[in-house]
Amino acid sequence: MSRAVDVVDLTKKFGDFTAVNSISLSVETGEIFGFLGANGAGKTTAIRMLCGLLLPTSGSGTVAGYDIYKENEKIKHSIGYMSQKFSLYPDLTGMENLTFYGSVYRIPRKQLKDRIDKVIETLSLADFIDRPSMALPVGWRQRLALGAAILHEPKILFLDEPTGGVDPVFRRRFWEMLYRLAEAGTTLFVTTHYMDEAEFCGRISIMHRGEIVELGNPKELIKKHGQPDLQETFISLISAEANNA
Amino acid sequence: MHKIIHIARKEIMHIRRDVRSLFIAILMPLLMTFLYGYAINLDIKNIKLGVLDFDKSVESRELVTKYFSSGYFIPAESQVQLDDPERVLKLTDAHVVLVIKPGFAEALANRTEYQVGLLLDGADANLAAAAGNYAAAVFNQYLVSMLPPGMELPGVTMSHQVLYNPDLKSSHFFVPGLVGVILMMISALLTSITIAREKETGTLEQLLTSPVTPRQIIIGKVLPYIGLALFDGLLVYGFAILHFHVPMTGSNLLLFVFGVIYVIAALSIGVLISTLVKTQQLAMMAALTVTMLPSVMLSGFVFEIKNMPLFLQWVTSIIPAKYFILIIRGIMLKGSGIEVLWPQAAVLIVMTLVLLGIAAKKFKMKIG
Numbered sequence: 001m002s003r004a005v006d007v008v009d010l011t012k013k014f015g016d017f018t019a020v021n022s023i024s025l026s027v028e029t030g031e032i033f034g035f036l037g038a039n040g041a042g043k044t045t046a047i048r049m050l051c052g053l054l055l056p057t058s059g060s061g062t063v064a065g066y067d068i069y070k071e072n073e074k075i076k077h078s079i080g081y082m083s084q085k086f087s088l089y090p091d092l093t094g095m096e097n098l099t100f101y102g103s104v105y106r107i108p109r110k111q112l113k114d115r116i117d118k119v120i121e122t123l124s125l126a127d128f129i130d131r132p133s134m135a136l137p138v139g140w141r142q143r144l145a146l147g148a149a150i151l152h153e154p155k156i157l158f159l160d161e162p163t164g165g166v167d168p169v170f171r172r173r174f175w176e177m178l179y180r181l182a183e184a185g186t187t188l189f190v191t192t193h194y195m196d197e198a199e200f201c202g203r204i205s206i207m208h209r210g211e212i213v214e215l216g217n218p219k220e221l222i223k224k225h226g227q228p229d230l231q232e233t234f235i236s237l238i239s240a241e242a243n244n245a
Numbered sequence: 246m247h248k249i250i251h252i253a254r255k256e257i258m259h260i261r262r263d264v265r266s267l268f269i270a271i272l273m274p275l276l277m278t279f280l281y282g283y284a285i286n287l288d289i290k291n292i293k294l295g296v297l298d299f300d301k302s303v304e305s306r307e308l309v310t311k312y313f314s315s316g317y318f319i320p321a322e323s324q325v326q327l328d329d330p331e332r333v334l335k336l337t338d339a340h341v342v343l344v345i346k347p348g349f350a351e352a353l354a355n356r357t358e359y360q361v362g363l364l365l366d367g368a369d370a371n372l373a374a375a376a377g378n379y380a381a382a383v384f385n386q387y388l389v390s391m392l393p394p395g396m397e398l399p400g401v402t403m404s405h406q407v408l409y410n411p412d413l414k415s416s417h418f419f420v421p422g423l424v425g426v427i428l429m430m431i432s433a434l435l436t437s438i439t440i441a442r443e444k445e446t447g448t449l450e451q452l453l454t455s456p457v458t459p460r461q462i463i464i465g466k467v468l469p470y471i472g473l474a475l476f477d478g479l480l481v482y483g484f485a486i487l488h489f490h491v492p493m494t495g496s497n498l499l500l501f502v503f504g505v506i507y508v509i510a511a512l513s514i515g516v517l518i519s520t521l522v523k524t525q526q527l528a529m530m531a532a533l534t535v536t537m538l539p540s541v542m543l544s545g546f547v548f549e550i551k552n553m554p555l556f557l558q559w560v561t562s563i564i565p566a567k568y569f570i571l572i573i574r575g576i577m578l579k580g581s582g583i584e585v586l587w588p589q590a591a592v593l594i595v596m597t598l599v600l601l602g603i604a605a606k607k608f609k610m611k612i613g
Binding site for chain 1: 247248251252255258259262263446447448450451452453454455456457
C-alpha cells in the first residue's frame, strides 16, 4: 500500500498572496501526523487542498494513492473531514445528521444502520443522539462531528483543530478515541494549537508563512533544538523564522 | 440521483423545522395578495359628480340619472346658483362636472351634432383618468339605450372601449401579476438563503469533502423549493379566482407548465446570489433588492412599460417577472395559447440557462 499522503512542492496562491509555498511531505498509513503552525501559517489551506476543497496552484501529489488533480472523486470516498467549525446541521438531531452524512456516501441502508449503531457505541453518543445538535455542549458536538466523519470508514481522517473550545477532560477523551481509530488502521492528519496534543502525534510538521520549517518526531525535535518542551521548541522556531524574515 | 434525493429530503427537514421561514413563505403571499388586491385598488368609486343641466329636458334628466345609478358617481354637494362649471369644481367637493348645454334633447331627436361637456379635476391624475373613462362609458351606454339597435348617432364620436377588462376592475389586472411577483420573491429569497446558510454553518464545506458534486447539492436543495413556490403560486391563484373573481379564459395546464418554467428561472436567481454572497443576511438583502423592486416597478405589474423612458424600457427586458406577467395575463384574461406565448417562455428558459451557467462557473471558481 502506498503512503496515505504524499505531496511534492504543493503551492497555493491567492492572487499575489502565497498561502502555501512549495510544501512537501508524506504520511505513512496508520500514522498520526500533527500539523502545527501559528494562525495564518497556511495549515487550513494545505488541508483544504488535500481534501479536494481547493485546487493547488502548482505541485503534485497523491492522497490515499489517488492523484489530487485527477482523482478527486476517489479521494473523497477515502477521506473523512472534520473542521474547526462545527459543521453539522444545527436544526437536525444527531441521528438525522449521521443518517444524512451516511447516505451521501451511498452506504446501503442496512449497513448504514449498523455503522451508526457502532459509532454511537464507540463514541458514547447514545444519550444525546435524539436532540437537535445545536442544543448540545461543544464537546459532545465535536464527538458527533467525529462520528459523522468516520461513518463511511475513511482510510484517512483530516481533523482541522478538532478540539478547539473543548475542556481538557473532553479533549483527553477525544484523543483516546482518535488513538483507537489509529490502532484500527486509520491515518490521522491533525492540526492543533495544543502542544500536549501535538505530543500524542507520531510525527509533526511546523508551518510558518506557508512553508514547513521543521518536521519530525516531537521528542526528537525537542532534543534537536535543546528546548525543555514542545511549546518552547515551537515558539523558538517561529520567532527565529520571524526574525529572519 | 440518490444523493440528490437525500439532499432534498434533508432540505425538507430544514424547512419543516424552520417554522419562521415557512411562516413567511406562506403568510407573505397572502398578505401581499390582500395588500395589492384591496389597498392598492385602482378602482375608483363614489366619484363626486356635479351636474349643470341647462337643457332641463326629460332626456337630460335621464342621462343624469344614468350617471348616479351607475355605481361610480355620487352627487356632489348641492351647488346653489352656480352656473360656471369651473366654479363648481373650485367651490364644491365635485371631482367631475357634467355640463349639458341647451339643445341636448333636440340634437338627440334630430341627430345633429352636439357635445356634452365634462370637466375633470386633474389634481388626482389617477382619479381623473378613471372618472373620464367611466363617464365616457356611462355616456355611451346611455346613447346606445336611446337608439334602436344598429343605428348610429351622427355627430356623436365618443368611442371609448376598454379591452380585456370590461368590468374595469383593477384587481383583474393586478392579481394575476401578483402571482408573478410573489413567485419571484419567494423563490429567489428562499433558495439564496438556504445555500448561504450552509456556507455560514460550514456544512457546505463538509458536504464538498464528501463525494457529492456541487450540481447535486444545488439540485437537491432547490427541488423542495420548487414545490413550496408552486404551492404559493397556487394559493395566490386560488385567491385570484375564488376571491377576486378574476376570469380564467385560458388553459390551466399551460399556465402550470409556464409557471414551473418561471419558478425555475426565479430559483436560478437565488442560486446565483447564493454563490456570490457568504451570509444569510446578505443573501436576503440581495434577493429582495434584485427581485422585489424590479418585479413590482419594472415588470408592467403596476406601471405600463410602454409609458416608461426608453432606457427603462430596455432595462425591463431583463426582468423575468415581465415575461411571466405577460404570460399569466395573456392566459387568464385573454385566453392566449402557446402559439402566442412561446417567445416569453423561451426568454425565461434562456435566462435560466444563463443564470445557472454563471452560477456553476462562480461555484467552481470558489473551489479552484
